[in-house]
Amino acid sequence: MSKKTHDSILEGVLVCSNADCLGEYPIIDGVPIVVADLRNYVSQNIIPILSRSDLSETTESLLGDCCGPGSAFDSYRQHLSTYTFDHYGNLDSNESEDAPVLPGSVLNLLKQGLTGLDKKVGGAAIDLGCAVGRTSFELARTIDDLIIGVDLNFAMLRTAAAILHHGRVAYPKRRVGIVFDKREFAAAFEGSSKVDFWACDATLLPFADESFALAASLNVIDCVQSPYDHLKELGRVLKANGGAIICAPYDWNVNVTPAETWLGGHSQRSESRGASENMLRSLLAGGEHPYALQELELISESEALPWSLRLHDRSFMNYLVHLLVVRKRSSSPPSLIS
Numbered sequence: 001m002s003k004k005t006h007d008s009i010l011e012g013v014l015v016c017s018n019a020d021c022l023g024e025y026p027i028i029d030g031v032p033i034v035v036a037d038l039r040n041y042v043s044q045n046i047i048p049i050l051s052r053s054d055l056s057e058t059t060e061s062l063l064g065d066c067c068g069p070g071s072a073f074d075s076y077r078q079h080l081s082t083y084t085f086d087h088y089g090n091l092d093s094n095e096s097e098d099a100p101v102l103p104g105s106v107l108n109l110l111k112q113g114l115t116g117l118d119k120k121v122g123g124a125a126i127d128l129g130c131a132v133g134r135t136s137f138e139l140a141r142t143i144d145d146l147i148i149g150v151d152l153n154f155a156m157l158r159t160a161a162a163i164l165h166h167g168r169v170a171y172p173k174r175r176v177g178i179v180f181d182k183r184e185f186a187a188a189f190e191g192s193s194k195v196d197f198w199a200c201d202a203t204l205l206p207f208a209d210e211s212f213a214l215a216a217s218l219n220v221i222d223c224v225q226s227p228y229d230h231l232k233e234l235g236r237v238l239k240a241n242g243g244a245i246i247c248a249p250y251d252w253n254v255n256v257t258p259a260e261t262w263l264g265g266h267s268q269r270s271e272s273r274g275a276s277e278n279m280l281r282s283l284l285a286g287g288e289h290p291y292a293l294q295e296l297e298l299i300s301e302s303e304a305l306p307w308s309l310r311l312h313d314r315s316f317m318n319y320l321v322h323l324l325v326v327r328k329r330s331s332s333p334p335s336l337i338s
């Protein structure tokens with residue numbers, strides 16, 4: 001019953017081959033959904049899963065007006081607008097070169113991280129929280145193996161998969177309020193046949209230990225429920241001596257990350273003085289920290305790199321991002337906690 005192109009499955013069901021499991025995971029619009037609680041994921045994401053892309057700008061704008069500001073539809077369109085502009089806007093001939101915020105700031109972060117990485121370990125790469133996927137395509141330029149972009153936002157993954165399968169970017173670009181202009185343009189990337197996009201939880205990855213030679217976590221730590229679990233998973237799936245690029249503006253938000261799980265951002269009386277940078281460094285320093293990420297080692301860091309996102313024609317967010325390049329130690333020292 002699967003729907004295929006010459007080299008991809010666009011719709012189908014993956015079935016776990018373990019006879020004691022036989023878990024089913026759907027592939028929808030080319031995106032495998034491999035999450036621990038599939039029922040919960042599907043019921044929470046049924047709107048983007050069933051949403052369609054064939055409606056005209058006029059009809060979409062009428063639907064947008066009916067749903068109104070702050071609705072789920074509005075929120076999906078805002079996310080698509082912000083991230084698709086930053087990831088692919090430099091390929092849109094309709095974009096002006098003297099716009100107040102130029103697209104491509106995440107590409108600069110990736111480039112900066114890659115220059116700090118020792119590329120000796122061969123193997124696949126994982127782009128954690130890939131959003132609409134441009135950084136996964138960029139990784140394909142330098143990595144001669146599989147690149148998996150993972151995210152939980154189905155609307156963004158579908159956009160990424162459509163670019164992969166059809167070579168076209170199509171997205172609603174927010175102008176003002178709930179007014180969005182449909183943008184569409186071609187995008188082709190060298191090595192894109194090595195790229196795939198999956199719906200997976202970056203705090204509970206469905207991959208075996210040591211599956212990847214490289215991991216990127218760009219602006220994701222402060223967007224997950226548990227930053228610590230995310231970093232543990234990143235360390236678990238990396239091969240020995242594999243490298244990772246981690247960056248974040250530490251823009252903590254309790255609607256996404258409970259304050260108890262923030263890395264810093266509170267407890268300014270503590271040794272780390274509430275600084276997220278110090279907290280992350282101390283987790284990566286090994287030693288006696290009860291939560292030390294023993295398998296990861298800090299190689300280099302940049303304190304404050306610009307990352308700018310566009311909200312609408314007259315609104316932008318400028319962040320300063322802390323970027324770290326880390327490596328997985330070849331053998332983890334024994335745990336200090338008995």
Ligand SMILES: C[S@@+](CC[C@H](N)C(=O)[O-])C[C@H]1O[C@@H](n2cnc3c(N)ncnc32)[C@H](O)[C@@H]1O
Nearest residue numbers: 106129131151152153200201202218219223224
């Ligand atoms: C701030 S955006 C950064 C996107 C992209 N890396 C960039 O820098 O442009 C954070 C991304 O993490 C994704 N995300 C949040 N929680 C996640 C989780 N548990 N697993 C996978 N992705 C997640 C969001 O959907 C979003 O696409």
